[in-house]
Amino acid sequence: xxxxxxxxxxxxxxxxxxxxxxxxxxxxxxxxxxxxxxxxxxxxxxxxxxxxxxxxxxxxxxxxxxxxxxxxxxxxxxxxxxxxxxxxxxxxxxxxxxxxxxxxxxxxxxxxxxxxxxxxxxxxxxxxxxxxxxxxxxxxxxxxxxxxxxxxxxxxxxxxxxxxxxxxxxxxxxxxxxxxxxxxxxxxxxxxxxxxxxxxxxxxxxxxxxxxxxxxxxxxxxxxxxxxxxxxxxxxxxxxxxxxxxxxxxxxxxxxxxxxxxxxxxxxxxxxxxxxxxxxxxxxxxxxxxxxxxxxxxxxxxxxxxxxxxxxxxxxxxxxxxxxxxxxxxxxxxxxxxxxxxxxxxxxxxxxxxxxxxxxxxxxxxxxxxxxxxx
Numbered sequence: 001x002x003x004x005x006x007x008x009x010x011x012x013x014x015x016x017x018x019x020x021x022x023x024x025x026x027x028x029x030x031x032x033x034x035x036x037x038x039x040x041x042x043x044x045x046x047x048x049x050x051x052x053x054x055x056x057x058x059x060x061x062x063x064x065x066x067x068x069x070x071x072x073x074x075x076x077x078x079x080x081x082x083x084x085x086x087x088x089x090x091x092x093x094x095x096x097x098x099x100x101x102x103x104x105x106x107x108x109x110x111x112x113x114x115x116x117x118x119x120x121x122x123x124x125x126x127x128x129x130x131x132x133x134x135x136x137x138x139x140x141x142x143x144x145x146x147x148x149x150x151x152x153x154x155x156x157x158x159x160x161x162x163x164x165x166x167x168x169x170x171x172x173x174x175x176x177x178x179x180x181x182x183x184x185x186x187x188x189x190x191x192x193x194x195x196x197x198x199x200x201x202x203x204x205x206x207x208x209x210x211x212x213x214x215x216x217x218x219x220x221x222x223x224x225x226x227x228x229x230x231x232x233x234x235x236x237x238x239x240x241x242x243x244x245x246x247x248x249x250x251x252x253x254x255x256x257x258x259x260x261x262x263x264x265x266x267x268x269x270x271x272x273x274x275x276x277x278x279x280x281x282x283x284x285x286x287x288x289x290x291x292x293x294x295x296x297x298x299x300x301x302x303x304x305x306x307x308x309x310x311x312x313x314x315x316x317x318x319x320x321x322x323x324x325x326x327x328x329x330x331x332x333x334x335x336x337x338x339x340x341x342x343x344x345x346x347x348x349x350x351x352x353x354x355x356x357x358x359x360x361x362x363x364x365x366x367x368x369x370x371x372x373x374x375x
Contacts, residue, residue, distance in 0.1 A: 021045045024058065024125065028077065031124045032064055035117060040064040055081055055092065055261065059134060074134035076113065080127050086339045088332065089261070090205050094128045095120065096182070097260040100237070101132075103177055104257075110173040111135075113256050135256040137248035145282040146244070147293035155252070160297055163252040165306050167244055167275065170254050172310035175236040175268050183237065187265035192232040195266050196224060199328060206335040214334055216353045216362050220327045223366040229317040236268045242275040268313060273321035274328070276303050280372060281329065284361050299375050322373055323365050330356045 025045050032040035043061040058077040063070060080092040098118045105112050114133040122128060140146035146153060152160065188194050203217060240262025248256040279298035286293030300322075304315045334355040340346040353359040364370045 021047065021058075025060075027124055028060070031119065032062060035119075036064040036066065038065040055079065055259075073116075074136075075116065076132050076134050077129055078132065079125055079129040086342045088335050088339060090202065092261065094118070094130055096263065098130050099180060099182070100260050100263045103180055103237070104174060107177050108173045110170050110177075110257055111255050113258070135248050137250045137255050139246075139248055140244045142245045145285060147282045147286040148289075148291060152244070153294060157296065159252045160294060161302075163244065163249065163254075164298055164302065166249075166252065166254045167242070167247055168272075168303055168306045169310045170247070170257055171239065171242055171268075171271050171275065172307055174239050174257070175271070175311060175313075177237045179235065179237050179265050183263070183265045184235075187235060190232075191235040191264075191266040192229070195264065195270065196221075196324070199331060203331050206331055206338070210338070212352055212355070214330075214352045214355055216356060216359045217327065217330050217334065220323060220330065220362060220366055223323060224320065224327065227320050227323075229320055231316070232267045233269070233313075233316055235265045238264050238266050238268075238271050240264055240271070240274075242271045243278040245278075267321070268307075268311075269315055269318060269321040270324070272303060272307055272315060273318060273325040276300055277322055277325035277329065281326075281358055281361070284358060300373060301375060319373055326358075326362050326365055330358070330362055333357055 021044075025042050028045075029040060029042045032042060041063050046059045048057060048059060056079045058079070060075055060077065061072065062075050063072040065071065078094070078097075080094060081087055095118065098115065101112050101115060104110050105115070113135050116131045116133065118128070118130050119125075120128050138151060140152045141150055152163065155163075186194070200221065203221075207213060239257070239260065241259050246257065246259040247254045248258065276298050279294075283293045283295060283297075300318065304318065307313075308315060337346065337349070337355045337357070341348055349355055353363075356362060361370070365373065
């Protein structure tokens, strides 16, 4: 997740690992020649400026022979982040992502990038990597957030709604995917409890260097325990990072669902609430800076209504899952804040809660003052 200080200050610049792209090209060309069994060529490699902190994506054009015929494709090579560069997450499992994308492609009509290869050996690039087809289209920006400018903000309300409904229907499709056995075994008998316990582990890991605990995060854990659902519902395959910034659009129609690092098995409401909350997070920043944002996008009632119509399922206990989404994001943001402090990009906040940039929003949610949660 990218970070912005708002429209006046512009996007944050965050340290990422510098890679020798010429050396990468040489290595990838040799690897592609081997896996295709013939002559292969790779053009100049580009690393997008908007690369995130959870992984690295490299864009390139490649050509090779398949059954004696020339093939030319635009490709994306996805590699894990450098573990020495103050990682945001404790681990990164590319095989998991590859298998889940393959399952979604095989069992649903949800658009995902066509996969070409998964290279498990670290011998080529120093880590495993995925090669997939590059999908043309446009993506709402995270940094600065799309609520401050760009094609989605400028779109007509009907087009904004079409984009919203397309993402929600894609979620319904993902949730119909047969649950991968490995992910189901990992989720155990109580997937919701497994998810929340994993967030506790992540929170402990996130502050292992400085030992600084964040009151609003710990109060939110307490709120979840006090409001635990009596029934979590049938577990489904969860995308994990459902938001428009992880979707490529042709016009306002989704043509590729991206970024499966946070996938798992759990209640369907986990994905829906993440989708709603992440927009609310951006909308809250817009309102703080006195700009209108897109207040009508991803409203609770609209998202739930569209999802129930598309899936035939009933959404339950949504307030709980909204708070859980906010908790997940709070831990991620606190880790990103620590990372930026580590690289000298931000000062140490005056209070622990300020490691979470949206701590007032989170506090309002657990204190019952967030009216948008029932809109």
